[in-house]
Amino acid sequence: MKRASDAVVGLVVLVVALATITAITWARQADIGGRRQLVVAHFRDVGNARVGNAVVIRGVVGGRIQAIELAPDGWVNVRMRLDPAVGLPAHPVVLLNESSLFGDWQATVVDRSALPADDALHRAVEDASHDSNALPGTSLPGIGKLTTVAGQIAGDVASVASRVGTAFDDSAARELRSSIKNVADLSATLRSIAQEHASDLDTLSDELRAAMLTLARTATSVEQTAQRLDSATTSDQARQLVDNFDVASIELRRAAVQVHDLSRRLVATEGRIDAVLANGNSVLAKIDRGQGSLGLLVNDPSLYRRADSTLAELRALAAALRANPKKYISVRLF
């Protein structure tokens, strides 16, 4: 009986111990028999990579990080355990990067030709290529760094927007609208005056032409009268000469009235032109005093410089985004 109980206890202990060891070995993914290949990579910084993180080749998990050790001269060696069937690229480079939003990292083995087009990344890989016994590697910025960069970009945009807002605030917008309205009014007034002036000039020209014709006719009449007066001494044409003088005087009176009317219209036109010039002078005076957007732009060099600086920053930001969009936007999920 005692021996039987001993046997049962021993059997249970052995079975549970064996099951526990097997479970731990499975969970640790231990390399029994040492069939897996070991690869060492060289890094300046391993970020948040940890022992046990996956080693990914062409998107497939081909092993695990076995150890992370500090090396001389500021380097970090990462030992990776790869499955026996996994083949490395011709010129392998190891990138440490986040594999999910939850802080998991992984080691991605890529060919050097497949590296992202990033000068800093290429420099880091070149820097890590000095050790022939280890693969070159570098760590990519994590979500935290990307978030920081995005925050900086957002700050820059906010700064630009703030400067734009400062340069074109509500007051500036009102003044700009007012200035535009003034210019529009001025333009309308000028157009109206030009139209009226053209009409007056046409009328003036017509009346001058009529007056000239009248004068010509009068001169002709005077000449005829003189001729007749010359011959009137010998005939009874004196009466006709007097009549002709009457006609000429009537026509001269009419021409004088027309000239008087014309001069009156010219005075009115001159008044309108004075009003237009006064409006123009008012606008120019506002501009000269620095009122309104045009006045601010003309009289405040700092505003111009701020606007110019803002445009320069926008141009630089746009150029940077065009040149290297992955530097600013690189989000990977799992």
Added chain:
Amino acid sequence: METLTLALAEVGSLTRRGFSAMGASVRFAAGAVESLRDLRTWPGQTMTQALRLGVESLPIAAFIAMFTGIVLALLASYSFTGAVPLYFVGTLVEKTVTLELAPVLTGLVLAGRVGANIAAELGTMRMTEQIDALETLCYDPLSFLVAPRVVAGLLMFPVIVAAAMIVAVASGWVASTALLHISTVEFSKGVRLFFQPFDVEYGLVKSASFGAVVTLVGSRRGLATEGGAVGVGRAATSAVVYSAILILVLDAFWAVTWLLGRQAPS
């Protein structure tokens, strides 16, 4: 003035009795350790106790672990859906079971089964004067009765807890694949992702301390039994209550002394 003096005397009496009980328990534990020197007596009883306290407790421990694993997987899935990848179900089941639930739940269950069993058995022996007979025959009760139980508890609790860990993770895996449509690959990925051997080591060491406490408290309450059958029942009850309290206190103690400030090893 007299009332104040009586109150102070009562406080002093309570304090003295508390320290006295604590001192008696410590002396008892020290005596049990001391009795391990008597190698002629206790090893022969240890396997029998290991069978009774350990092996026979495996079914109830496995039963509890099985349902713990299932419920954990379902709870994890309920919490993670839509926000966290479902392979973390495996991670949560493994971490929670190995670090906390398997040792503590199994310890509490065994406090009821083993602690009450020891207290009732030794209490009955005390009431029927069997212990007096042992002393008459020059047997040290601590060597003959307590040490085998303590050693058996110390050795078998980790075995039971290890089995409970395996059963709980396995049942969590079965629940995940059958009920949650999580593939075996995903579940095992979650289990392996953050697994550290320390998790198991921590749980097993903790469970060994639970085993020692449960058997020591049961033995102490049993040997101190007074008052016949009622006393035996009271001893069994107090053994379960004190064991459960001490298990939780020890759980916090290990967490503070071993887990606090410790990060997952890299």
